[in-house]
Amino acid sequence: MPGKILCVAEKPSIAKAVAGHLSGGQYQTANTGSTYIKNYSFTFDFGPPWGNCNAVMTCVSGHLTKLDFGPEFNDWNYPPPEKLFDGPVHVTIDEDNKAVSTNIERLARGSRALFIWTDCDREGEYIGSEVRQEALKGNNRLEIKRARFSNIERAHVIRAAKHPIDLDERQVDAVAVRIELDLRIGYAFTRFQTTTLRALGGPLGDATISYGSCQFPTLGFVVDRYFRVKSFVPEPFWGIRVTHKRDDINVVFTWARNRLFDRATVIILFERCIAAKTARVTKVQEKPTSKWKPLPLTTVELQKVASRLLRMTSQQAMTIAESLYNKGFISYPRTETDRFDKGMNLMALVEKQTQDNRWGAFAQNLVNGAFKQPREGRHDDKAHPPIHPIAYCAPTGLRPEEGRLYEFITRRFLACCSEDAKGQATDIELEYGDEIFHTRGVIVLERNYLNVYPYENWTNSTMLPNFMLGERLEPTEAMITDGQTCAPGYLTEPDLIALMDANGIGTDATMAEHIAKVKGRNYVFTRPRAGGGGGRSRGFNDGEGEGAEAPTGREARGGRGGRRGGAGGGRGSEGGTGGVEEFIPSTLGVALVEGYDRMGLETSLSKPFLRKELEQRLKAICEGRVSRGEVMRESVRQYKSVFLESKERVELLKAVRQLSLCLFLFCYVSWPGHRVCGTVN
DNA sequence: GCAAGGTC
Numbered sequence: 011m012p013g014k015i016l017c018v019a020e021k022p023s024i025a026k027a028v029a030g031h032l033s034g035g036q037y038q039t040a041n042t043g044s045t046y047i048k049n050y051s052f053t054f055d056f057g058p059p060w061g062n063c064n065a066v067m068t069c070v071s072g073h074l075t076k077l078d079f080g081p082e083f084n085d086w087n088y089p090p091p092e093k094l095f096d097g098p099v100h101v102t103i104d105e106d107n108k109a110v111s112t113n114i115e116r117l118a119r120g121s122r123a124l125f126i127w128t129d130c131d132r133e134g135e136y137i138g139s140e141v142r143q144e145a146l147k148g149n150n151r152l153e154i155k156r157a158r159f160s161n162i163e164r165a166h167v168i169r170a171a172k173h174p175i176d177l178d179e180r181q182v183d184a185v186a187v188r189i190e191l192d193l194r195i196g197y198a199f200t201r202f203q204t205t206t207l208r209a210l211g212g213p214l215g216d217a218t219i220s221y222g223s224c225q226f227p228t229l230g231f232v233v234d235r236y237f238r239v240k241s242f243v244p245e246p247f248w249g250i251r252v253t254h255k256r257d258d259i260n261v262v263f264t265w266a267r268n269r270l271f272d273r274a275t276v277i278i279l280f281e282r283c284i285a286a287k288t289a290r291v292t293k294v295q296e297k298p299t300s301k302w303k304p305l306p307l308t309t310v311e312l313q314k315v316a317s318r319l320l321r322m323t324s325q326q327a328m329t330i331a332e333s334l335y336n337k338g339f340i341s342y343p344r345t346e347t348d349r350f351d352k353g354m355n356l357m358a359l360v361e362k363q364t365q366d367n368r369w370g371a372f373a374q375n376l377v378n379g380a381f382k383q384p385r386e387g388r389h390d391d392k393a394h395p396p397i398h399p400i401a402y403c404a405p406t407g408l409r410p411e412e413g414r415l416y417e418f419i420t421r422r423f424l425a426c427c428s429e430d431a432k433g434q435a436t437d438i439e440l441e442y443g444d445e446i447f448h449t450r451g452v453i454v455l456e457r458n459y460l461n462v463y464p465y466e467n468w469t470n471s472t473m474l475p476n477f478m479l480g481e482r483l484e485p486t487e488a489m490i491t492d493g494q495t496c497a498p499g500y501l502t503e504p505d506l507i508a509l510m511d512a513n514g515i516g517t518d519a520t521m522a523e524h525i526a527k528v529k530g531r532n533y534v535f536t537r538p539r540a541g542g543g544g545g546r547s548r549g550f551n552d553g554e555g556e557g558a559e560a561p562t563g564r565e566a567r568g569g570r571g572g573r574r575g576g577a578g579g580g581r582g583s584e585g586g587t588g589g590v591e592e593f594i595p596s597t598l599g600v601a602l603v604e605g606y607d608r609m610g611l612e613t614s615l616s617k618p619f620l621r622k623e624l625e626q627r628l629k630a631i632c633e634g635r636v637s638r639g640e641v642m643r644e645s646v647r648q649y650k651s652v653f654l655e656s657k658e659r660v661e662l663l664k665a666v667r668q669l670s671l672c673l674f675l676f677c678y679v680s681w682p683g684h685r686v687c688g689t690v691n
Numbered sequence: 692g693c694a695a696g697g698t699c
Contacts (some may be wrong), residue, residue: 074697086692086693121694197694218692220692332698336699337693524695544696
């Protein structure tokens with residue numbers, strides 16, 4: 011044999027799966043000093059120039075190293091926190107990673123080459139560089155390669171093993187910058203905020219007032235919505251509604267202009283309608299319509315749905331998903347990908363579900379020919395497939411909440427593999443005076459995926475009577491309706507996740523942690539949404555793969571007669587009712603955000619802009635447009651200047667002895683009409 | 692005692 015090849019994956023599941031494929035199942039397993047990690051030995055023909063080689067496959071467990079300040083920075087007061095922006099930092103290996111790194115170092119000694127099998131995302135590239143570092147300690151003549159793979163299908167993995175590439179140093183650099191900046195900025199501001207606040211005594215005497223580049227924007231979203239709700243001023247609007255009774259059916263026609271905010275105009279337009287006496291049918295159109303099946307499941311979507319329909323917090327959902335993953339029932343639960351790789355054998359996965367007594371018959375029907383390739387979303391992290399069941403699990407084998415999540419994931423998967431729901435829509439348009447009105451009737455013809463996916467629904471609208479194109483009719487009733495815009499609701503967890511996602515705050519794996527963090531720090535709290543919750547249409551994008559902008563502005567609620575036209579046509583209603591938790595900032599949370607916002611909104615630490623800018627700079631590093639050093643210097647300069655300005659303000663306030671007037675940090679002036687919300691303890 | 696990112 012021409013020499014041994016050492017393969018290292020990012021986590022045990024990948025090591026095992028890859029070893030299985032490359033060895034054809036013929037491998038020897040050896041324990042290591044780490045409980046979770048095993049070494050798999052086998053032979054494999056890596057192709058030229060390697061040929062048939064002995065190989066050992068092992069792994070790490072996420073990041074191997076840690077960045078930290080030395081003991082000279084242990085004291086929070088001295089050296090002063092601004093020194094954390096340029097003080098020396100060191101790479102260390104945690105105690106629980108010692109065994110992992112010595113395993114790699116030892117295996118590297120007898121190897122000719124290292125093949126890195128970490129996930130093909132930015133963090134994975136960096137973890138690959140950590141592995142390289144350790145391996146080179148054992149053998150500095152080691153040749154370093156990297157396997158490029160986006161799923162663990164057999165053929166794909168074998169191809170990756172035979173066509174390795176090099177580590178992408180730019181991605182490694184980008185992550186190195188992220189790690190160092192998060193550390194410096196997080197520590198500096200956390201120490202500054204905490205020590206400043208504690209000096210004030212009171213109820214916050216021993217609280218930790220942490221700052222983080224993700225937790226603060228998360229808090230910022232909650233505060234922002236809070237003020238939008240509090241400062242909302244309803245605006246009245248008016249509309250026109252026409253009804254016509256035929257064959258004992260009351261058909262409601264809605265106004266093409268929907269509503270106007272000027273009453274006099276509406277009255278004039280309405281009078282022209284009345285003056286016309288009759289309306290003319292200008293369009294009668296029947297056409298097929300469909301309700302699209304859902305997209306393949308991503309982590310963000312899983313978290314949103316879990317809190318909306320399954321009554322779990324996003325963090326609970328992730329914990330449960332991880333346990334299902336570790337038991338081998340579902341695929342890797344942290345993914346941004348909403349399209350299945352063409353090569354994946356989805357039918358085999360569907361087949362495994364045929365034995366279930368809830369959805370087995372549906373799955374069998376797919377196997378028998380009803381199977382349809384899933385829709386393809388626009389996201390692909392090139393590292394993991396969408397979340398899907400990989401083994402069947404009977405409900406008795408799971409805890410109740412695991413069962414509910416497994417059921418959702420499975421039904422979602424089966425829905426993806428079936429046909430859109432089909433219906434027939436009838437659109438009728440009236441011209442009345444100078445105004446246009448329409449109505450729509452929908453008949454659901456085939457429910458298809460809806461039969462396995464009870465989380466969505468689609469129902470027939472009221473049956474429409476026949477109308478003839480060109481006919482004139484006298485409306486049974488025409489009236490002016492009125493209503494007023496109503497305040498948006500406080501943020502819910504799905505809203506918050508959507509905002510974080512849209513603004514690049516955190517990753518699929520960490521968003522739930524940031525939300526838990528701002529709760530744990532008493533920056534925000536949740537409470538059940540008051541007032542039943544049923545009446546308000548949130549207009550929330552249901553994850554159809556479009557941009558995930560969460561609802562922000564005002565929404566209208568009709569007053570008398572202000573209902574939207576035609577029940578069918580669009581999206582159906584969702585199954586979840588009531589029990590929605592809403593996010594409210596605490597006094598402390600508001601004070602923190604206000605304090606930083608007062609220094610300028612574009613650079614406020616509570617806003618997502620700085621983090622977004624950093625993300626763009628990291629991307630620039632990955633594209634080779636700028637160096638790691640330049641980004642590091644510029645970002646440190648930027649954050650340090652915000653830091654020094656904050657510090658100056660505090661000093662100023664101390665000097666003029668106004669501290670008793672300011673809640674903390676900077677001058678927090680009471681918002682007009684703003685009642686301090688919640689308590690800190 | 693502080694971050695965010697991996698992962699068990």
